[in-house]
Amino acid sequence: MNSLDQKQPLLSYDGKVGELYGIFIKNLLLQIITLGIYRFWATTNTRRYIWSRMRFQGERFEYTGTGGELFKGFLLAIAIIFGAIVGAGILSAILRAITGSAALALVPIIVLYIVIAVIAAGAYFSAQRYRLSRTQWCGIRGGMTGSSWVYGAYALLYGLLCIVTLGQMVPWVSMRLAERRINASSFGSLPFHFEGRARALYGAFVGTFLGVVALFVVLGAVFLKSIMAFLPIGHAPLKAHDPAAFAAFGSIFLFYVLFIVGALLIQCFYLALVTRHVMGNTTLGTQLRFGSSITAGRLLGMMLGNLAIIVFTLGLGFPIVLHRVMRFAADTLQVSGQLDPQTLGQSDQQPPRTGEGMLNLLDHGGAF
């Protein structure tokens, strides 16, 4: 980075929390009125604002997606999943009637489950394709090659690998999946490139893994009594007059919260390392190199702060959190090099017509 770059960072975010609140409140009210259907337009409003407040080389980004596209994608996803379920049911009934074998009739149902799992895993890939295709900079949009089915199938197989190895393959798997997502992406005529080395992450990963296991054991020992008390009434009837049952429920809840939050905080060191590794080894064409100055301490402070804001405002502090996250991302993301507008051509990837349907259906939407 030369001295000029440092004075004027290549990438900057200049959003205002007050303006985000205006959008947030408007979205909130309209979502209540429309029983939640406005969600898709709400997401679009927020993204349009955030994209337009991000600048690269002095030029603003533009989000060109619409709520209608997200809504149509959602309806399409419902139709596909519903069709698949009905189809598998009919096929299963036919097989049963013809062969009379219950085992054979189970095959379409098992296939259905696998297909849904592949779709769910691939949903992140197709959502990224949509977002890239709706991101414009100087009239140039992003794009993505490859198939979300292939990505979903790999993600599923890798997931099984992680389960078989009790989580020890997680760093390797996350590198391979990041490679698949990043190397399929491009901006205009320039492809993104990333090559990860899981070896660089293993030390931090093993430490984190042991930390989380230790946290589980310690919390488990502390709450053992109430967990035991809770087990016999695990499927408790509608309500229990018994205050003991209630206290047990409360401490199980506390156990859950402490474990999830604790595990998240322990992971900070590893997450920061992964982010630095992924960003540091990503390039766009030959012109741009990326990097990240994220540290475990800053990430920890960020997460604790966000958690506190969300919890103490019962979710109404969400725009503040979003603002903090964007500022943090723009602060820690480093870009070096220069994009030449004259040679940056348009993406040759056909933009998808609708977007994020499966992600919205199977994962209840993204972050914003």
Add this chain to the structure above:
Amino acid sequence: MPTGTRYYDGHTAAPHVATLRWSEAFLSIDGVEGELAAWPRARLIVSEPDPEGRVALACKGEPGRVLTDAFALPVQMTAPRRQRWHYLGWITIGVAALALAFVLVVRLPAAGAALVPRSAENRLGEMVESVVVGKHRVCRNDDGQRALEQLEARLAHAAGIAQPVRVVVIDSKAVNALTLPGARMIIMRGLFQQVSNPDQLAGVMAHETGHIARRDPLTALFRSAGITLISTTLGIHLGFADVSSLAGRLVGLSYSRDMERLADANGVAYLQASGLRSDGLAAFFALTEKRSGSASGAIEFLSDHPRTLDREARNQGSPVGGSALTAQQWVAVRAMCGKS
């Protein structure tokens, strides 16, 4: 003249210095060497202005974009869209949103419950009953069962419940009784062991009868559906803790506390109306209080029932009136699960 207008052709990222020419139906974009593009005004999309007061123009179906100053646009393109009405509109929407939330949580559940046909409610009750009974043994002892049904029939008559109430005793050591949809009451064996006389049992049964008379289980179901709907709508899913549904649950609990207070008061009234002693419920609360110690304020906030002490104080009842069960009936009831 617009200043600093730039045109991006959508083929490369290179900016072209441009001048905009507006005619009746078209926007012509002129470059240094002649017209770069002509867009029909009907298909124009104008973005919100950025902090520098610049807007992006695009045309549906065309690849390029124009970046220009918002003040340079023709008036009708950036008309301050009825500013005053704008805010009034949002306020109206806000009020309507609050009203809708209020209706969903406060009014609709009871109305919705009233609309559910009895047959559907009974089927639902059957389903829930089989879940609640689960692995527990159903205690059947004809004398005890008949005594409970007679007592419940008197209470139900006082409460004006048309449908006969189904009473099921299950062999569970929990000190509890609950009401299910479709006029069903489940009593757990632990309750018989906890209470010291049949009047206390009658007090608890009268309380549950209060729930049946108001179809509270069904109303609670509708209410929790409404709260779920609202909290999912507002839902901010952080992936680890769903904060707004937690808040929704707290709201739901406080509503069910109101239901409990009403059921307490109605229960005492039913006992009096059927000519029975009505101090059993208060005595039961006093007993529970003595055995389990007072629940603290924090627990009450999280609990679906009001504090026992308050409930005792509010529902004293009166010792005037007949006893709920005869001595033989009481023995039969306590022997229902084969233990005494």
